[in-house]
Amino acid sequence: MAAKKKQTPMMVQYQQIKDQYPDAFLFYRIGDFYELFNDDAIKGSQLLELTLTARNKSVDNPIPMCGVPHHAVQNYIDILIDKGYKVAICEQLEDPRKATGMVKRDVIQLITPGTIIDEKAGSAKENNYLTAVVKDGDDYGFAYTDLSTGEMKVSRLDRLDAVINEMMSLQTKEVVVSHEFPAATVKRFAEMNILVSYEDEVTVQSEVSFVTQHIADALEKRVLEQLLTYLIATQKRSLAHLQPAVEYEPSQFLKLDHSAQRNLELTQSLSTGHKSGTLLWLLDETKTAMGGRLLKQWLERPLLNIRQIERRQDKVAALLKHYFERSELQTNLTKVYDLERLAGRVAFGSVNGRDLIQLKTSLEQIPKIKDTLLKINETKAFDDVLDHLDPVDDIRDLIARAIVDEPPLSVKEGGVIRDGYNEQLDQYRDAMQNGKQWIAALETSEREKTGIHNLKIGYNHVFGYYIEVTKSNLAQVPEARYTRKQTLTNAERFSTPELKEKEQLILEAQDKSTALEYDLFAEIREQVKQQIQRLQKLAQGVAALDVLQSFSVVSENDHYVRPKLVAHKHDIEIVNGRHPVVERVLGQQKYIPNSVTMPKDTNILLITGPNMSGKSTYMRQLALTVIMAQMGCFVPADQATMPVFDQIFTRIGAADDLISGESTFMVEMMEANAALSHATANSLILFDEIGRGTATYDGMALAQAIIEFIHDHVHAKTLFSTHYHELTALEDHLPELKNVHVGAIEKNGELIFLHKMMPGPADKSYGIHVAKLAGLPDSLLKRADQVLQKLEKQGAELEQQQETAPASASPQPAVIAESNAGDEQQLSLFGEPEQPVKSLDKASQTVLKQIKQVNLMNETPMDAMNLLNELQQQLMK
Numbered sequence: 001m002a003a004k005k006k007q008t009p010m011m012v013q014y015q016q017i018k019d020q021y022p023d024a025f026l027f028y029r030i031g032d033f034y035e036l037f038n039d040d041a042i043k044g045s046q047l048l049e050l051t052l053t054a055r056n057k058s059v060d061n062p063i064p065m066c067g068v069p070h071h072a073v074q075n076y077i078d079i080l081i082d083k084g085y086k087v088a089i090c091e092q093l094e095d096p097r098k099a100t101g102m103v104k105r106d107v108i109q110l111i112t113p114g115t116i117i118d119e120k121a122g123s124a125k126e127n128n129y130l131t132a133v134v135k136d137g138d139d140y141g142f143a144y145t146d147l148s149t150g151e152m153k154v155s156r157l158d159r160l161d162a163v164i165n166e167m168m169s170l171q172t173k174e175v176v177v178s179h180e181f182p183a184a185t186v187k188r189f190a191e192m193n194i195l196v197s198y199e200d201e202v203t204v205q206s207e208v209s210f211v212t213q214h215i216a217d218a219l220e221k222r223v224l225e226q227l228l229t230y231l232i233a234t235q236k237r238s239l240a241h242l243q244p245a246v247e248y249e250p251s252q253f254l255k256l257d258h259s260a261q262r263n264l265e266l267t268q269s270l271s272t273g274h275k276s277g278t279l280l281w282l283l284d285e286t287k288t289a290m291g292g293r294l295l296k297q298w299l300e301r302p303l304l305n306i307r308q309i310e311r312r313q314d315k316v317a318a319l320l321k322h323y324f325e326r327s328e329l330q331t332n333l334t335k336v337y338d339l340e341r342l343a344g345r346v347a348f349g350s351v352n353g354r355d356l357i358q359l360k361t362s363l364e365q366i367p368k369i370k371d372t373l374l375k376i377n378e379t380k381a382f383d384d385v386l387d388h389l390d391p392v393d394d395i396r397d398l399i400a401r402a403i404v405d406e407p408p409l410s411v412k413e414g415g416v417i418r419d420g421y422n423e424q425l426d427q428y429r430d431a432m433q434n435g436k437q438w439i440a441a442l443e444t445s446e447r448e449k450t451g452i453h454n455l456k457i458g459y460n461h462v463f464g465y466y467i468e469v470t471k472s473n474l475a476q477v478p479e480a481r482y483t484r485k486q487t488l489t490n491a492e493r494f495s496t497p498e499l500k501e502k503e504q505l506i507l508e509a510q511d512k513s514t515a516l517e518y519d520l521f522a523e524i525r526e527q528v529k530q531q532i533q534r535l536q537k538l539a540q541g542v543a544a545l546d547v548l549q550s551f552s553v554v555s556e557n558d559h560y561v562r563p564k565l566v567a568h569k570h571d572i573e574i575v576n577g578r579h580p581v582v583e584r585v586l587g588q589q590k591y592i593p594n595s596v597t598m599p600k601d602t603n604i605l606l607i608t609g610p611n612m613s614g615k616s617t618y619m620r621q622l623a624l625t626v627i628m629a630q631m632g633c634f635v636p637a638d639q640a641t642m643p644v645f646d647q648i649f650t651r652i653g654a655a656d657d658l659i660s661g662e663s664t665f666m667v668e669m670m671e672a673n674a675a676l677s678h679a680t681a682n683s684l685i686l687f688d689e690i691g692r693g694t695a696t697y698d699g700m701a702l703a704q705a706i707i708e709f710i711h712d713h714v715h716a717k718t719l720f721s722t723h724y725h726e727l728t729a730l731e732d733h734l735p736e737l738k739n740v741h742v743g744a745i746e747k748n749g750e751l752i753f754l755h756k757m758m759p760g761p762a763d764k765s766y767g768i769h770v771a772k773l774a775g776l777p778d779s780l781l782k783r784a785d786q787v788l789q790k791l792e793k794q795g796a797e798l799e800q801q802q803e804t805a806p807a808s809a810s811p812q813p814a815v816i817a818e819s820n821a822g823d824e825q826q827l828s829l830f831g832e833p834e835q836p837v838k839s840l841d842k843a844s845q846t847v848l849k850q851i852k853q854v855n856l857m858n859e860t861p862m863d864a865m866n867l868l869n870e871l872q873q874q875l876m877k
């Protein structure tokens with residue numbers, strides 16, 4: 001679309017700049033507007049709903065153009081970044097027109113989805129992570145940063161899965177790779193809606209070399225350098241606030257893969273995608289933005305080390321014991337601003353007077369916070385936090401001395417620096433002040449001298465100071481002294497040599513004062529910049545304290561207890577546990593507590609019970625309790641003892657995998673497979689109705705195979721809920737499995753949920769009652785009831801047949817044909833219509849026999865499923 005004919009010098013300059021940023025929207029500043037040209041304008045007009053016009057309309061090669069006023073640009077940038085685009089901001093540089101005779105412009109910053117700093121209210125508790133990956137053989141170097149806080153983390157990962165998992169849990173929007181990085185993986189990132197940016201040449205400027213200096217691992221160093229080079233290229237400003245990189249190992253933390261994070265609704269609600277109704281929402285009583293961000297990090301990475309967990313618990317216990325001190329702490333924390341982001345702004349040079357006052361106010365709270373903490377530190381639990389609470393009083397005093405209490409937004413307006421801070425500045429201010437007084441005196445004396453009562457002295461930017469006389473008084477003007485400056489409709493404006501001289505002095509003092517203020521402010525900013533690392537350390541201490549006080553508030557309000565964590569393979573004994581979020585939503589009175597008892601020799605609880613009775617809630621309750629305990633928080637129970645888990649795997653709910661477009665069943669099998677291949681005896685597995693995504697045959701067989709596999713090979717603590725009542729028979733030959741069920745009673749044909757866990761299997765599914773609750777038509781329910789009774793009868797007959805037949809490895813699902821008006825309709829035991837199959841003829845009997853002989857124990861779940869599908873195909877022939 002670029003115009004072919006001769007271009008104006010400005011458009012030539014535009015094109016040169018655009019060529020350097022081909023993949024970004026170029027916002028090109030002209031006066032008070034940012035303009036988009038050519039393809040950017042066409043696309044921009046669609047995405048931003050801007051009016052498309054043209055530059056050079058009069059000639060035959062008009063250039064598509066649209067523009068936004070400079071004060072409104074941020075909104076438009078936010079929209080584009082949100083949609084995954086990059087934006088290059090091109091500004092008019094100072095010193096215009098000198099060399100080239102035209103305004104010089106250049107890109108001052110490239111804004112990308114991974115580097116944008118969201119200043120919107122409420123976003124301060126969110127991190128925005130930019131990631132980078134390099135590949136070396138089978139290993140991956142993985143690094144990430146949040147530009148607003150300067151946090152830098154790096155790791156060596158041994159599987160692509162681990163990289164993907166990290167990227168998903170960080171919710172990164174952008175990843176930096178080199179062109180050599182495998183294209184298939186790049187495609188996968190793009191499918192995950194992650195913008196892929198490239199950085200090939202790796203050169204790290206000395207200003208940020210401290211970030212990697214202590215890193216010995218070459219792969220980690222390389223990926224950090226790739227990330228830093230990209231940051232330098234895009235940001236074009238000081239990055240002094242970046243923190244020395246911290247190496248981490250995902251295996252140091254409780255591993256929650258992405259599906260576990262999603263299924264357990266840790267930070268995002270499954271139904272709304274928002275924070276409300278999640279564990280993060282429940283636990284967030286933090287008072288500072290830093291605390292809010294750290295809470296999310298702790299939630300995504302619970303600890304494994306019992307000692308570290310106990311250290312957090314000790315602090316929560318101390319806070320719980322001291323109600324008044326805790327309230328004092330909360331009051332003081334509320335006055336601490338976002339120190340991490342302030343430090344970032346100091347480094348970028350974008351800090352203003354108000355930011356510095358916020359910094360001072362924050363630092364003023366630190367001695368108070370320290371004093372309060374010392375009062376509750378009998379057990380020395382807070383020693384490590386106290387060690388971080390350096391009040392940075394040199395900076396606090398500097399700001400107190402230098403900056404006025406309520407500075408204007410822009411430093412250029414002047415009036416930011418306090419009187420008495422700098423002698424020279426005071427002199428300029430005196431000159432301005434005296435000058436202004438002198439002018440006021442001149443007004444009085446001129447009125448007296450001329451006899452013009454309404455004569456006044458004013459000031460404007462174009463004409464400077466002037467004496468204004470209304471037209472009716474012009475005859476009294478002393479022509480010899482007064483020089484005419486400007487004519488208005490009703491008045492004339494004049495100057496005098498005296499006024500001119502004083503004006504010069506005042507304006508000079510004003511200019512000098514503004515320039516000096518600016519220099520002084522820059523000096524102060526530089527001094528603060530030198531202390532960024534101290535501020536960051538302080539921020540870490542405040543953030544940790546804030547999260548711990550948040551734990552104590554929630555623990556007190558919702559009556560949580562301190563869990564006892566024991567070494568691996570010990571009992572789980574949770575007395576009257578509750579699901580923290582459901583309890584909060586329902587209210588404590590309405591929630592029915594449930595205990596979880598899994599002694600050393602019980603690894604699997606097989607949970608049966610009617611729909612809607614609370615099976616999933618019970619399973620999630622255990623997982624959330626484990627996560628809260630390993631974060632160092634207290635837990636919703638009367639008493640809790642549990643081992644430290646290394647990983648949590650979940651298969652809950654029926655959410656399809658939207659990213660890969662897989663079917664429910666496929667996702668189910670993939671999640672099951674992930675659990676079976678990676679779980680250890682120290683893991684927790686939650687499987688909610690595994691197998692219901694497919695036909696009864698496959699489903700039940702798979703469910704059984706999976707249970708047996710966990711029982712014999714994995715030995716992980718497992719909660720397995722099922723609608724296949726036949727599976728409850730497994731208790732007889734799997735010693736580590738126990739049946740439990742959620743109670744419900746039928747009264748006058750109505751089903752009453754007790755929401756109470758009881759030992760042993762449930763006797764009925766009650767699915768039809770739940771359908772009734774859901775409002776399905778009576779006629780349909782009646783028919784379902786008939787079918788159910790028939791199926792139950794036939795099921796009993798089949799059982800009898802099996803008792804007389806030779807023992808089989810797995811109980812057979814009852815496949816019963818229901819002939820209806822000539823239609824051969826197949827219904828599963830639970831009333832779900834299935835693909836029609838012929839009734840059991842001789843050939844089918846043979847296939848069924850084959851199914852019996854298949855030893856699913858030797859197959860992976862996927863293979864087992866394929867095998868069963870094959871057999872079912874034969875059956876349907």
Ligand SMILES: Nc1ncnc2c1ncn2[C@@H]1O[C@H](COP(=O)(O)OP(=O)(O)OP(=O)(O)O)[C@@H](O)[C@H]1O
Nearest residue numbers: 590591592593610611612613614615616617618755
């Ligand atoms: N312990 C409890 N106390 C009070 N209400 C509960 C309890 N457990 C669950 N509930 C309520 O019951 C509803 C259904 O619970 P849940 O989804 O866990 O049932 P389910 O047995 O897994 O159902 P389905 O088999 O249909 O998936 C929950 O939304 C909650 O409101």
